[in-house]
Amino acid sequence: MTPSLLLQRLWDDYTRRLCPSAQKVHDVLQEDEPLINDHIALRTFSLAPLGIQVLADPFLQLGYQERGDYRFDSKKLTAKHYEHPDPKQPKVFISQLEVGLCSDELQSIVTRLVEQIAAEKLTGYDFLCGGPLWEVSYQDYLTLSEESEYAAWLAAHGFGANHFTVSVNQLCRFETVKAVNDHLRQAGFVINESGGEVKGSPDVLLEQSSTMADSVPVLFSDGEHRIPGGFYEFALRYPMLNGQLYQGFVAASADKIFESTNKS
Template sequence: MERVEQLFNHLWQDYIERLCPSADQVHDLLTEDEPLLNDHIALRTFNLPRVGLDVLAAPFIAIGYKPCGTYHFEAKKLYAEHFEHPNPAAPKVFISELLVGQCSSLLQQTVRSLIEQVPEQAMKDPAFLYGGRLWDVDFATYELLAAESEYAGWLAAHGFGANHFTVSINQLEQFTEVAEVNHLLEHNGFAINKSGGEVKGSPQEMLEQSATMADRVPVAFLDGVREIPGGFYEFAKRYPGEDGELYTGFVAASADKIFESTDS
């Protein structure tokens, strides 16, 4: 587990410093006697050979993770997989990729020109997972991509890193419901993602989720620094199946709405 903890510590530091500084405050707000349990993280990429989902999954597989589920988001042109570690205390990993070939030729050309800047050697060191952007991009290119695909714009601007961590509500003592956590956060000035309802999923689907709206964070573009949506914090409550074990998968319809936490 030591290698797992090391990797997630690096991902967490990058996440709270660069993508979602408010997560540190939310973390403090919810922490009780025991450290918070992280249900899962999510990573984004493009389905291009140098940077595809398999490339992002490789460092996790090297430390014991196994693929456990596949998901399709047709409207957003995304494909995703989730990975689990044999140790149930290790966070799950949800990796999605934009199906670039299904997008406009302008988006395809633009994204390919960004990815051509990535040194192949950079993707061989697991540190790329929390290394941010491996290409240069100007603000107009970000806007162009975001106009067609918010996901593409976000990824072009921020590069690699966890766009969210997820508090497991199952281990909290003070709260048992997602709605209670949402209420506490709103009371403390955090905006909740209301797309598809404040609580996404249901006990019948064995997973309920909610998320804050993404922090606005400064990003250095070729032509100056601009503030754009960064990362967000998610909250998940899992329900037991007939075997009494907590459900470990994801609900595509809920995940679809969670993606919208980074919408401008």
């Protein structure tokens, strides 16, 4: 396995199952050179045998290294990001819901889901883009969504990249994130405006935006329903004092990017 092959598997799963519109977004923004993927993002629960480290291990085996730590107190999330020595490889952002900080009802539902996981399913690379390792009812999905959109999304979709990210720095036709947003709106895409359509600023060395998630069908244990899936993000990075582009993430901005999968 190589980083490029794993990322291709994640992309194939993402465009097939979670965000079918991503290929159209990709085509709309494509220029002469292949688009650079700034980062991908994965979600998990904090309960054993899951957790950030379990999802990170396959990337660490491929040469990725741990970099930043982040907290999202209002959403009860923590996260880490990882970088590869080859700058052409995208960063990996892995977050987890701190289940122990949630209500007893949410903890009970998530515990029932996690208890269904066979330990051998968490080896290798395939589980990273294989969807849920459990069965969940639509009613449990709705119950989770009342407290945590993140928990509901993860319960329904399981593992996979909830977004890929176009590096705006490489684009020739667009110099700003706002220009990318305007172009995508004209092409019929809906932009996430939570916290403003452009999250961040040059002052924090990072600007981000995203589409709102696709509506995709999910087969629950009690029938099929359409719910929010994945989305596509856009990131513009600014140089630090040493002249190199900032490679981290800004928690206040990422907090609003999470809301790209909100039902509203």
